[in-house]
Amino acid sequence: MSVDSSLFVFALFDTSALLFLTVYIVITLSDLECDYLNAHQCCNKLNKWVIPELISYAILVILLLFTNHWFLFILNGPMLSWIGYKYYSIPKGNIGFYDATEVHNRGNLKQLMKFSMIRLAFHLIHFFIYLYCMIIALIESYFVTRVAVNLKTSDSAKMSSKPTKTHLALKKADNYNHNDFDSKLMVCLMNRSAICLPVTERSEPLTGEDVLDKVYNQLRDQNIDYDKPLYFDPKYKNLFAIWVTSAYLELQLQPTHRPFTVLTNWDQLLFKHGPIELVTDPQLIRKDEPNLSFQRNVFCDKSRDNEIGVSDMGALRLLYFEAKLNVLDGRYPYDDYEQLAAYQAAIDLGPYDQNEHSIQYFRQHLNEFIPCNHVKGSDGNKINGLMRTLSRGTQTHRCAQRIVDKYRDISNHKWTDYDLLKAYLDICHTIPAYGSAYFSAQIERPIKSSFASLMSHFDLKVWVAVNKDGLHLISKEKPELLLSIDYDDLCWAVGCPQDSSDPNCIPCLFIQIPDESDKNTILQIFSRQYKLIESILHSFIEEAKAKSSSQPMSPSCDVTDSAQPIAAQRVITYESNPKLSLLRKKLSLATFDGSGQCINKTGSWVRSQHRKTIN
Known part of the structure; x- marks a missing residue:
């Protein structure tokens, strides 16, 4: 105790x-x-x-x-x-x-x-x-x-645990040596449907590229079975990829990756990269069931030569389905969710009907059009959260009213399905985190003393979103963009725990936030998926270097002592970037001057005894 x-x-x-x-x-x-x-x-x-x-x-x-x-x-x-x-x-x-x-x-x-x-x-x-x-x-x-107890026993518990039926089937599928082998592979689409792919006996293991080709062929063959066809032109195949996803981890497969191998080793991947609660309760690992899904390729940019210039209806529908799910999950923070909801209603429900699409209808189905935590307005401060909960009924009515008004205006234009899909995706393209790979993390709340710890006790759960534009930090409590940094301005370092056997010590990324002055502001992002984040950051930066070697990039700043700022070895001055000023008051930051002296600090930077000890 x-x-x-x-x-x-x-x-x-x-x-x-x-x-x-x-x-x-x-x-x-x-x-x-x-x-x-x-x-x-x-x-x-x-x-x-x-x-x-x-x-x-x-x-x-x-x-x-x-x-x-x-x-x-x-x-x-x-x-x-x-x-x-x-x-x-x-x-x-x-x-x-x-x-x-x-x-x-x-x-x-x-x-x-x-x-x-x-x-x-x-x-x-x-x-x-x-x-x-x-x-x-x-x-x-x-x-x-x-x-602390489960960390010592989790390895033996995992080895002795009884595998599930799904895992047994996958282990059998990975051999490909059984004469009587005949199975089907389920790949989920973002419109909440799935495609069953027949898997026959092969001399070579099935790769991610093979699964992608099979999904494409199946969409082409089953084109007549859909009200709105999902088949698309082969030149847009590079927009999509095969992912392995679950409630705790999301990984995009490269063309040479073997899906069955990834699925059979999913427990080990969760134990290594999953959130800390999986180490606490190994039963959660055994209950987790990964799925193969057909999603947008994170390594494909949204330029006019790639996604923005897409005119194929099948590709647009697939991109829309995924964008809609990310909007409803709060992964795409946006200021005017009602506008997106109106476009979604026009796409999914058809023209506006005042008898059917009333304010009461949208109030009852609001979670199908707006992120659930957007209307609730949850906040780390318990008093603010209580007050917002009391006013939720009024907010819900106003939100539904705005959706109906915008929905009616869109229907009056009599746009085609192509126009509506393009309009919805054009808005999503303006969102900094669009097309990102998402990683679970947490940051400390900006508590300057233990006096305020009674109201804001726990860390803030966040998404670390990484795409070809940069690194973005999104709150899970409320769809807010806390931070967005381009690769030209990005400088980071990794902090590992001093005591690797202590599960309460979480590895972290030190992110340097650009500043116009000679001061350097550092943010700690705690995540057990830091290796995945760092890997994809290096991939994007190396790709950007290859395209434009004349532009200097800052892929990483090596530090040997996390007690010193990243800029202690190299001082970097940045020009003003309006995206970096978003909601900075919600971040626990430490500011250092040019000589490496800390001049302002919050969170665990203040406390002498850290809840998370960083090397």
């Missing part, structure tokens, strides 16, 4: 005792007021609890002070001072705080009742505060303990 867990368990029990004692005092004073007790009996009963109450409350406040819970300490300090003042201001000659000769004089009984009721309300409120803090602390303590 952690220090915070022990503290809040004690605080809960201590506050419960003080709460019951205050109730006892109120009942006893009520009995005195109703003449069920005389003044001497009442005061004798109450005076023996005055010092124990003061000591137990003082111990709690002192513990809050020494454990740096400043917010709770400031809340409890005035009450402790008031109780202490009342105790030490007892007139000489009185038998105690409650005196039989004074209790009925000058309305003292009413004042004592009022003082007791204030303490009762105060302790009741703090009881629920400590209960909330205790639950949060226990969950975090349990999480860290389970991770």
Whole structure:
């Protein structure tokens, strides 16, 4: 059990005792007021609890002070001072705080009742505060303990675990040596349908390029079975690729990669690159089922010579299906989601019908057109999140109203399907993260002291989106673009844990954010997928170098000591980039001057004991 867990368990029990004692005092004073007790009996009963109450409350406040819970300490300090003042201001000659000769004089009984009721309300409120803090602390303590225990046993557990039926079939398929081998391969499309590909016996293993060709041929052969054909011109085949995806990891297969080999080794890939909860609970790894999917090729740019110039309806529909899913998942942050929703409604529902496509219809199906966390407006701050939740009904109605208005305007233009698809994709092309590969990560919230840690306790979950334009940071709580850096401005380094056996130490990427001055601002991005991120960054940068060797690039900055800024070895000054100013207040940053001295810091840069120890 952690220090915070022990503290809040004690605080809960201590506050419960003080709460019951205050109730006892109120009942006893009520009995005195109703003449069920005389003044001497009442005061004798109450005076023996005055010092124990003061000591137990003082111990709690002192513990809050020494454990740096400043917010709770400031809340409890005035009450402790008031109780202490009342105790030490007892007139000489009185038998105690409650005196039989004074209790009925000058309305003292009413004042004592009022003082007791204030303490009762105060302790009741703090009881629920400590209960909330205790639950949060226990969950975090349990999480860290389970991770430490499972790290030592996860390898043996994985080896001894019983494989699933899917994995057994895949292992059999990878051999390709059985005479009776006859199987089908399922490849998912982004319109939530799938294609079954017959896999026959082969002398060579099936590769990613083979699967891509089979999907293309199947779309061509089954063209007549679709209301809206998905077959496309062969010259657009380079726009797409085969991916292996699951809830925890997404990988694009290269033409020479073997899908069955990747699928059969998926557990090992998850254990190596998956989020930390998979190390905590190996059952999640065994339950995860990867899928082959037909998606956009991340290495294909969106220039007019490639995607923007596409005029083939089949290719446009496939690109639209994927873009729509990414919009609804919050991976494509955009300022006007209602406009995208209106185009989606025109594509999927057809022309506007005021009887069928009413505001009530869109309110009931809003999650099918707008990212679910866009309307909810979730926030790391619990108070802000509560207020936004209370106003969600009004926001939902306004959002549905705007969709209907824009949907009606689009229908009045009588655009063709081609025009609607192009309009939707043209908007998506303006989104910096369009066509990215996504990696799970987390960043620290910009808490400058432990005073604010009560409201914003956990790290912010983010997507690290990497495409041919640069690196982008997207919040998972709300579809917001937190950061976007072009490759010309990108400079990074990798920080590895000092203690590799500690699962609570997560590797991180140090990203240098361009600045007009000679100052250097550093952001930490914690992710167990840092090797995948670094690999794709190197691929894009090397490709850009090959195309234009005359433009200097900054692929990486090597650092040997993460306590120093990246720019300690090479100072870089950048021109103003408006994209880099997006929501910087939500990032936990450290700023260094030209000599390498830290002049401003937040998050774990502030604390002397890091929750994530970086080498």
